Structures are given as C-alpha cells and as structure tokens.
Amino acid sequence: MPFTDIIGQEEPKRQIRTALAHETIGHAYLFWGDDGIGKRLTAMRFAQALSCDAVPSSAQPDSCGDCRACELIASAAHPDFLIIEPEREKAHPQIKIDQVREIERHMIYRPLLSMRKICVIDDVDRLTVSAANALLKTLEDPPEHSLFILVTSQPYRLPATVRSRCLALRFSPTTSAQCEGLLALRRAMPPEDARFLSQVCGNRIGVALEMDLTRLRHQHDQFLQCCQSDTLAHPTAILQRAEAVSKTQPFPDVLDWLAHGLRDLLLIRLGASPTLILHQAHHALLQQCVQDSDLADLFSLLESLHTLEQAPHRNLNLQLCLENFLFHVHRTIHRHAA
Numbered sequence: 451m452p453f454t455d456i457i458g459q460e461e462p463k464r465q466i467r468t469a470l471a472h473e474t475i476g477h478a479y480l481f482w483g484d485d486g487i488g489k490r491l492t493a494m495r496f497a498q499a500l501s502c503d504a505v506p507s508s509a510q511p512d513s514c515g516d517c518r519a520c521e522l523i524a525s526a527a528h529p530d531f532l533i534i535e536p537e538r539e540k541a542h543p544q545i546k547i548d549q550v551r552e553i554e555r556h557m558i559y560r561p562l563l564s565m566r567k568i569c570v571i572d573d574v575d576r577l578t579v580s581a582a583n584a585l586l587k588t589l590e591d592p593p594e595h596s597l598f599i600l601v602t603s604q605p606y607r608l609p610a611t612v613r614s615r616c617l618a619l620r621f622s623p624t625t626s627a628q629c630e631g632l633l634a635l636r637r638a639m640p641p642e643d644a645r646f647l648s649q650v651c652g653n654r655i656g657v658a659l660e661m662d663l664t665r666l667r668h669q670h671d672q673f674l675q676c677c678q679s680d681t682l683a684h685p686t687a688i689l690q691r692a693e694a695v696s697k698t699q700p701f702p703d704v705l706d707w708l709a710h711g712l713r714d715l716l717l718i719r720l721g722a723s724p725t726l727i728l729h730q731a732h733h734a735l736l737q738q739c740v741q742d743s744d745l746a747d748l749f750s751l752l753e754s755l756h757t758l759e760q761a762p763h764r765n766l767n768l769q770l771c772l773e774n775f776l777f778h779v780h781r782t783i784h785r786h787a788a
C-alpha cells in the first residue's frame with residue numbers, strides 16, 4: 451500500500467517523497483496535527499518506503515505494501531523497526547525512561563535489512579521528564595543510520611529542546627468531501643450519515659472510520675431534546691434534561707455536543723453558509739434564536755463553555771455546572787426564540 455492510500459496530507463507526503471527521492475532524509479521528524487488524521491499511518495508508510503524489497507522508482511518513491519519487509523513493518527515485527535507508545539489502558543498513559551532505554555538499545559546497531567534503523571514514537575508528548583531528557587541526548591547525537599519519527603497531537607507539551615531537533619511536518623484534517631467520500635466507500639454509508647459523521651468528527655478520517663454511528667445518533671437526539679426551545683423556555687425542564695444528560699452521557703461527550711451547538715449558533719449569527727452547519731434541519735429555529743442576539747452575548751456563552759470544560763479539573767458538581775450553562779443559554783437566546 452503506497453502513500454496514495456493516505457487521504458489528503460499532500461504537503462507532508464510531498465516533503466517525504468522529495469527526501470526519499472533525493473536521499474536527503476533527516477535523522478528526526480516531528481509529525482504533528484489533530485488525532486485521527488493519518489500521522490501514524492504516514493510514519494508506517496515512510497518506514498516501509500525505506501525498507502521495501504520491491505525496488506521503488508526514484509521519481510515516485512513509495513512502498514509496495516505486499517513484500518515481506520512491508521508486511522513485517524505493518525505488524526511491527528521488522529528487525530530494523532521499533533514502535534513505542536504509552537500504555538494506553540492506564541488512566542494517565544506515559545512513555546517512561548525504560549522505553550527510551552529500549553529505543554537506545556535498538557537504534558545503536560546498524561540496520562540488518564533496511565536502509566535505516568527506524569523508531570516511531572507515537573503520542574510522544576506523553577514522555578515523562580526523565581524520558582524526554584534521555585531521548586534528547588539520543589537526538590542530539592543520533593547514530594548515522596537512524597531515523598526517528600515523533601508523532602503527536604500536542605506538540606506544545608514536548609520540551610522545545612526536543613522539538614528543535616526535529617524537522618516538523620504539519621498534518622491537517624481532510625476536506626469534508628474527502629472524509630465523506632471515504633466513509634461512503636469504506637462504511638457503505640448513505641450521504642446523509644457520512645456528512646453527519648464527518649462534521650461531528652471534524653473531518654478526521656481515522657476518528658470517523660471508528661465511530662459508532664448508532665451511539666452518536668442516540669446521543670445527538672438526547673442533546674437536541676436538551677436544547678429544544680420548549681426545554682430552554684422552562685427552568686424545571688432545564689433541570690430535568692441536565693440531570694438526564696449528565697447521568698447517561700460521558701461529560702466530554704456532553705461538552706462536544708454543546709460546542710457543536712454553539713458553533714452552529716455563531717456561524718448562523720455570522721451569516722455563514724448553511725452547508726457548514728451541523729444542525730441543518732433546525733436551521734430556521736436556530737436562526738430565530740440568534741437573529742436579534744448580540745454577538746458579545748454569544749461569545750460570552752463560549753466563555754461559559756470554557757468554564758464548564760474546567761469543571762472536572764476543579765472537582766465541581768458536573769450536573770450543577772451543566773444546569774448553570776443551560777440557564778445561561780436560556781437567558782441569552784430564549785427571549786428571541788419562538
């Protein structure tokens with residue numbers, strides 16, 4: 451499977467292909483951008499291109515995806531390839547110093563089969579302080595034959611000293627058309643579902659491919675009940691909905707839905723194209739809610755949402771915080787609603 455199976459990411463792919471074609475590959479790369487958009491997949495393809503047994507064309511360096519070397523890398527069993535990641539099942543996954551020592555032991559020997567000894571570190575922002583310091587020493591004086599690919603969605607959490615040792619390649623979400631097209635192809639979805647899923651996932655293909663659509667639709671219906679004008683008109687209804695939602699949905703999901711709703715309100719108030727709106731079916735009602743509202747009031751809802759996001763870190767009662775937020779929405783938009 452060559453680079454062409456990575457949707458979008460034209461600029462990082464171009465830079466990698468140029469480096470492969472001109473044999474100007476650096477010792478360390480930092481692949482950064484949102485989760486679920488193809489950074490790790492691109493790192494695997496990069497490693498395969500450096501190890502593939504089928505001779506790649508120099509004009510279009512790539513990997514075949516089928517040879518023994520490509521398969522060994524795909525299953526992380528290639529002797530010149532190492533992938534390191536945090537222990538994801540833990541509450542606070544970390545990459546520890548022992549794992550960096552493993553990297554050092556792996557990288558010091560010359561490659562057996564490949565052109566390079568390759569190490570991919572996924573979620574590299576999870577390095578502990580001591581692990582980051584140890585990795586920095588290796589990056590400052592990398593073995594001649596080594597290639598490090600650091601992958602992260604939160605590059606600012608990495609020490610600047612580590613970042614500065616890497617060539618940074620930025621990854622971006624795909625376009626909505628690319629994401630919807632792939633969903634229709636891989637998950638055989640009707641266009642309406644593909645559009646909904648793409649929008650909710652912010653066009654992050656990796657996330658959209660894995661997402662449970664039935665669960666998402668159910669959550670969304672609950673959220674819509676919470677934000678209907680007749681709920682927001684009555685304080686007792688707000689309290690009931692806030693209780694129902696906070697008991698049945700994980701708090702981060704509730705925040706996501708509120709953010710989607712608020713985003714729609716702002717877009718409509720600013721006169722954006724209806725195609726950008728998630729709740730297109732409710733466009734008329736949302737329009738009614740915000741048409742006379744003050745932009746400053748809507749932005750103050752954003753601040754309020756930010757406060758709500760902080761609630762779990764401050765040990766606050768989530769249901770109470772959600773009620774407060776919904777009352778703020780009620781005060782801001784209900785007087786304009788039907």
Ligand SMILES: [Zn+2]
Binds near residue numbers: 503516
């Ligand atoms: Zn191959």
